Amino acid sequence: MALITETSLRSRLAQGLPNPYPIAAGDLLTPAANDFLKSRGIAIQRLKAEAPAALPAEPAPEAPLLPVGVSGRHVHLSPEHVEALFGEGYQLTTLKELSQPGQFAAQETVTLIGPKGVLQNVRILGPSRGASQVEISRTDGFALGVKPPVRLSGDLEGTPGITVAGPKGAVVLTQGLIVAKNHVHMSPDDAQRFEVSDGDRIILQTRGDRPLAFTDVVVRVNPRYALDVHLDTDEANAAQLNTGDTVQMIGKNGVFTRAERG
Numbered sequence: 001m002a003l004i005t006e007t008s009l010r011s012r013l014a015q016g017l018p019n020p021y022p023i024a025a026g027d028l029l030t031p032a033a034n035d036f037l038k039s040r041g042i043a044i045q046r047l048k049a050e051a052p053a054a055l056p057a058e059p060a061p062e063a064p065l066l067p068v069g070v071s072g073r074h075v076h077l078s079p080e081h082v083e084a085l086f087g088e089g090y091q092l093t094t095l096k097e098l099s100q101p102g103q104f105a106a107q108e109t110v111t112l113i114g115p116k117g118v119l120q121n122v123r124i125l126g127p128s129r130g131a132s133q134v135e136i137s138r139t140d141g142f143a144l145g146v147k148p149p150v151r152l153s154g155d156l157e158g159t160p161g162i163t164v165a166g167p168k169g170a171v172v173l174t175q176g177l178i179v180a181k182n183h184v185h186m187s188p189d190d191a192q193r194f195e196v197s198d199g200d201r202i203i204l205q206t207r208g209d210r211p212l213a214f215t216d217v218v219v220r221v222n223p224r225y226a227l228d229v230h231l232d233t234d235e236a237n238a239a240q241l242n243t244g245d246t247v248q249m250i251g252k253n254g255v256f257t258r259a260e261r262g
């Protein structure tokens, strides 16, 4: 609390008095000081007391952790394209089950042929699906001489194509070449736990030596999904992440709910 007198105001006159003149909560103005301001046409602004910072009822819970799966370059093939590349009636064989139930890495691989280079031994992921799709990193794009857009799986409208070669033939895809947009798979239970819905965009903070934030990770909710954040190799390399590492959720839909140094 302070007492504001005419003398104290006069001493500040040389520097100029603000208009309105702020009076902090609890401060008192002498009648002479009041008249002094009034006579100079200076209004009085009474400031409100600041609310004391509320103490959290309990310490903030740990930011929820999500496991990361790093996706290397791969292709999904339609049944027709499997036959065109490997022969009539050919069925893909499973090399390894993937984190999402029913999905597998096939033993078979293909070669991608771009205008500037080729990439060999590119893994096929099964099972076969409707439209063929080739997912590469931006770095792979430099090697091939192509510049695919960042897209979610299946969103292939207007994407460039690429030539895919197998042991029995080659197909020239007219579209389907993408850099996969980062996303997270989760079950409805997980979605409830993280308080998100299908289509939300979550903000993830990586930890470790090179902490980075991925601020627009698309949530995909399906009863068949296992919790897994899918990043491509460029993203994982930038953040020094490997498959099985964890990242923290620090916000959603453009709003940070926690601040983490990493």
Ligand SMILES: [Zn+2]
Residues within 6 Å of the ligand: 183, 185, 230
């Ligand atoms: Zn995925």
